[in-house]
Amino acid sequence: MDFKKVDEIIARHRGKAEEKIPPLIPILQDIQDEYGWLPEQAFVKTSRQLDIPLVNLYGVATFYNEFRLKPIGNYHISVCMGTACHVQGAPRILSELERKLEIADGEITPDEKYSLETSSCFGCCAIAPAIMVNGEYHGKMDKKKVDELLENIEQEKEDEKVKQNG
Amino acid sequence: MAKINTAEELEKLKEEYRQKDEEWDCVINFCGGTACQGSGAQKVLNALKNKLADIEDNMDIELRVTGCHGFCEQGPLAVIQPQDLLYVNITEDDVEQIIEKTVLNNEEIEDLFYNEAEKEDKIKSDKEIPFYKNQERIVFENNGVIDATSVEDYIAEGGYSALSRALSEFTPREVIEEVKESGLKGRGGAGFPAGVKWEICYDREADLKYIICNAYEGDLGRSLLEGNPHLIIEGMIIGGYAIGASRGFIYVRTEYPIAVDHTHRALDQARELGFLGEDIFGSGFDFDLEVRRGAGAFVAGEETALMHSIEGKRGMPTQRPPFPAERGLWGNPTNINNVETWANVPYIINRGAEWFSSIGTENSTGTKVFSLVGKINNTGLIEVPMGITLREIIFDIGGGIPEGKEFKAVQTGGPSGGCIPAELLDLEVDFEKLEEANSMMGSGGMVVMDEDTCMVDVAKYFMQFLEDESCGKCPPCRVGVPKMLEILDRITNGNGGPEDLEKLADLGDTVKNSSLCGLGQTAANPVLSTLEHFKNEYEEHINDKACQALVCEDLLYYNIIEEECRSCDQCKQACPVDTIVGTPGEDPYYIVDEGCIRCGSCIEACPFDAIEMKPGQKEN
Numbered sequence: 072m073d074f075k076k077v078d079e080i081i082a083r084h085r086g087k088a089e090e091k092i093p094p095l096i097p098i099l100q101d102i103q104d105e106y107g108w109l110p111e112q113a114f115v116k117t118s119r120q121l122d123i124p125l126v127n128l129y130g131v132a133t134f135y136n137e138f139r140l141k142p143i144g145n146y147h148i149s150v151c152m153g154t155a156c157h158v159q160g161a162p163r164i165l166s167e168l169e170r171k172l173e174i175a176d177g178e179i180t181p182d183e184k185y186s187l188e189t190s191s192c193f194g195c196c197a198i199a200p201a202i203m204v205n206g207e208y209h210g211k212m213d214k215k216k217v218d219e220l221l222e223n224i225e226q227e228k229e230d231e232k233v234k235q236n237g
Numbered sequence: 238m239a240k241i242n243t244a245e246e247l248e249k250l251k252e253e254y255r256q257k258d259e260e261w262d263c264v265i266n267f268c269g270g271t272a273c274q275g276s277g278a279q280k281v282l283n284a285l286k287n288k289l290a291d292i293e294d295n296m297d298i299e300l301r302v303t304g305c306h307g308f309c310e311q312g313p314l315a316v317i318q319p320q321d322l323l324y325v326n327i328t329e330d331d332v333e334q335i336i337e338k339t340v341l342n343n344e345e346i347e348d349l350f351y352n353e354a355e356k357e358d359k360i361k362s363d364k365e366i367p368f369y370k371n372q373e374r375i376v377f378e379n380n381g382v383i384d385a386t387s388v389e390d391y392i393a394e395g396g397y398s399a400l401s402r403a404l405s406e407f408t409p410r411e412v413i414e415e416v417k418e419s420g421l422k423g424r425g426g427a428g429f430p431a432g433v434k435w436e437i438c439y440d441r442e443a444d445l446k447y448i449i450c451n452a453y454e455g456d457l458g459r460s461l462l463e464g465n466p467h468l469i470i471e472g473m474i475i476g477g478y479a480i481g482a483s484r485g486f487i488y489v490r491t492e493y494p495i496a497v498d499h500t501h502r503a504l505d506q507a508r509e510l511g512f513l514g515e516d517i518f519g520s521g522f523d524f525d526l527e528v529r530r531g532a533g534a535f536v537a538g539e540e541t542a543l544m545h546s547i548e549g550k551r552g553m554p555t556q557r558p559p560f561p562a563e564r565g566l567w568g569n570p571t572n573i574n575n576v577e578t579w580a581n582v583p584y585i586i587n588r589g590a591e592w593f594s595s596i597g598t599e600n601s602t603g604t605k606v607f608s609l610v611g612k613i614n615n616t617g618l619i620e621v622p623m624g625i626t627l628r629e630i631i632f633d634i635g636g637g638i639p640e641g642k643e644f645k646a647v648q649t650g651g652p653s654g655g656c657i658p659a660e661l662l663d664l665e666v667d668f669e670k671l672e673e674a675n676s677m678m679g680s681g682g683m684v685v686m687d688e689d690t691c692m693v694d695v696a697k698y699f700m701q702f703l704e705d706e707s708c709g710k711c712p713p714c715r716v717g718v719p720k721m722l723e724i725l726d727r728i729t730n731g732n733g734g735p736e737d738l739e740k741l742a743d744l745g746d747t748v749k750n751s752s753l754c755g756l757g758q759t760a761a762n763p764v765l766s767t768l769e770h771f772k773n774e775y776e777e778h779i780n781d782k783a784c785q786a787l788v789c790e791d792l793l794y795y796n797i798i799e800e801e802c803r804s805c806d807q808c809k810q811a812c813p814v815d816t817i818v819g820t821p822g823e824d825p826y827y828i829v830d831e832g833c834i835r836c837g838s839c840i841e842a843c844p845f846d847a848i849e850m851k852p853g854q855k856e857n
Contacts, residue, residue, distance in 0.1 A: 095549030131550065154611075155611050157695075157698050158695070163837065190492055190533075192492065194459035196455065196456050196608055196682075197309030197618075198276055201275055210272065210275030215841070
């Protein structure tokens with residue numbers, strides 16, 4: 072993995088920060104946007120450059136739900152567990168996904184195709200229960216729609232393979 | 238765009254944009270809110286764009302992607318002007334006829350009109366629909382008619398005139414007086430009067446003061462920032478002028494990418510036009526704003542925790558006093574209000590404190606935005622005057638409960654709030670009345686629950702959430718909440734005893750009275766309020782080992798009705814854990830309860846409705 076981007080990100084924030092220390096959380100967010108997660112190497116680099124002890128960085132990164140210390144799959148599925156989604160059956164949507172993908176919340180499939188996580192609220196409570204696949208919202212989910220969605224993804228992958236081979 | 242220095246220049250620009258707006262032959266106000274995105278709006282929008290690019294006509298047609306219209310249940314949706322037609326549940330296939338019939342030939346498409354649940358009549362204009370008709374929209378007024386990424390649209394609707402007015406006609410002290418007089422209370426939590434808070438910050442002498450917009454909240458903050466970011470920015474600049482702040486932050490949830498993007502763009506535009514930066518409107522006042530994405534921690538919505546998060550630390554609350562207004566961000570006086578509070582400020586400056594306080598009740602003035610969701614026909618975002626009854630909100634605006642089910646409770650105030658039962662439906666909604674009912678305004682969530690909702694499960698859900706989100710700093714919250722959850726687990730597993738209810742209430746009191754921050758002090762509310770109003774459900778779980786709402790999996794079982802079963806084998810094939818026994822065409826099938834994971838696959842698979850869930854535990 073190439074970690075030059077980490078230097079660029081820190082330099083960019085150093086440039087605009089008016090406070091003495093560059094803002095740590097935006098830096099970690101940008102690193103995660105770049106790599107999809109926070110690799111150990113990126114931590115070490117950030118720690119040295121900002122002169123913040125590694126243990127403090129780790130403390131911050133594990134405090135917030137957004138930060139991942141594990142990579143995500145090609146298809147990253149996030150399930151909203153907010154109140155509105157809960158009363159509309161989000162737990163069943165999550166268990167259906169866990170069963171179909173054979174992974175639990177926070178895990179990635181061994182082939183790295185899928186990863187699954189829960190979120191506290193997407194803010195689209197009116198179309199509960201909602202899930203997100205690679206940033207795209209899907210509302211009013213039920214078991215059938217989950218199955219269809221996964222089938223569509225598999226189909227998409229097949230199509231891509233055909234395209235690449237043909 | 239050139240910098241605007243005077244009120245006259247702003248007025249000229251407004252007229253110019255207005256005129257441009259009037260020249261359109263047709264405007265399609267297409268909802269670009271998050272909920273509509275989740276219902277497939279992007280595909281419809283792409284189809285509209287393609288179709289419009291294809292037609293060669295000398296008409297001027299504007300396809301405007303607006304903020305959330307609020308009527309999320311019916312999305313994707315659009316309002317077409319000048320005909321004033323609301324089309325709902327639009328699909329890609331409808332695009333052809335919308336353009337061909339309505340836009341080009343002025344014909345109405347009845348199939349796309351809104352159809353009220355269980356009623357025949359179709360309604361063509363949003364102004365006639367009960368969902369909109371019974372609202373009073375102020376901060377939401379422009380959400381559905383302007384493109385959030387266009388500062389021109391905002392200026393055409395009178396945007397930034399309040400800022401211009403405040404800077405030229407008001408001293409900072411007078412702005413504070415106006416806000417105090419309006420009675421505006423903070424819309425984010427406990428309802429502290431905004432003007433009083435500003436005054437404390439104003440009175441502190443410091444070289445550097447900060448303003449923060451707490452947009453770490455649910456649906457409402459998202460949709461306002463997403464749909465009308467300049468309104469919040471304008472409110473914050475006025476607030477900054479009033480208390481003497483020179484910098485500010487908008488702390489928004491990273492889960493709301495559209496809101497983050499729109500806010501960034503709006504800040505760039507405001508800087509370009511000189512509404513942010515140095516010497517705003519030639520007044521000598523300097524102010525600038527920055528977006529910070531909240532990284533996902535519920536407790537970071539608490540104001541001291543929020544500030545630590547901006548400082549780059551873990552979002553853990555600290556003891557107050559000192560209050561942020563005295564010693565806040567990096568030790569400087571800081572004023573924090575939430576999105577909706579800031580959104581009200583420009584209106585108060587433009588229309589006056591007297592106008593604002595004429596809306597609502599004596600102690601809770603103005604309107605309030607609610608996110609009306611859960612088991613209700615018209616889910617969406619609504620804005621109503623304070624003092625409206627719950628009944629009006631749920632039945633007149635919300636259209637009642639789907640499928641003719643019975644209303645059970647409405648949960649307000651988010652995880653820190655409480656559940657209000659049917660007996661209190663005539664409660665007039667304001668800060669005080671909600672608190673009297675052991676709930677709170679919070680930032681305006683309203684989750685409606687029906688007979689199929691188990692209140693013990695709801696309490697358990699909130700405790701699970703709060704256990705996850707407790708920062709771990711003070712023991713009452715860190716230890717008390719998991720202990721309460723343990724008891725709830727026991728009750729919903731069928732292992733609860735009669736002494737458990739007293740223990741829950743005791744623990745709840747301790748957590749409430751001895752936690753450090755607002756999150757901890759309210760963490761027991763979901764349990765305490767359900768215990769108060771729905772004690773019978775707890776007792777059923779404990780004494781009868783049954784969940785009448787059919788939610789708690791250990792207190793219900795799946796049953797194949799012998800008389801209905803045709804032994805078709807469909808359920809057996811659908812069952813992922815092979816726990817259904819039977820041979821095709823022979824005796825009725827049955828479920829071995831021990832292996833059943835309650836996934837519901839068999840119910841979905843059965844063509845004869847022969848499988849049911851029953852409350853209680855199966856006797857083997």
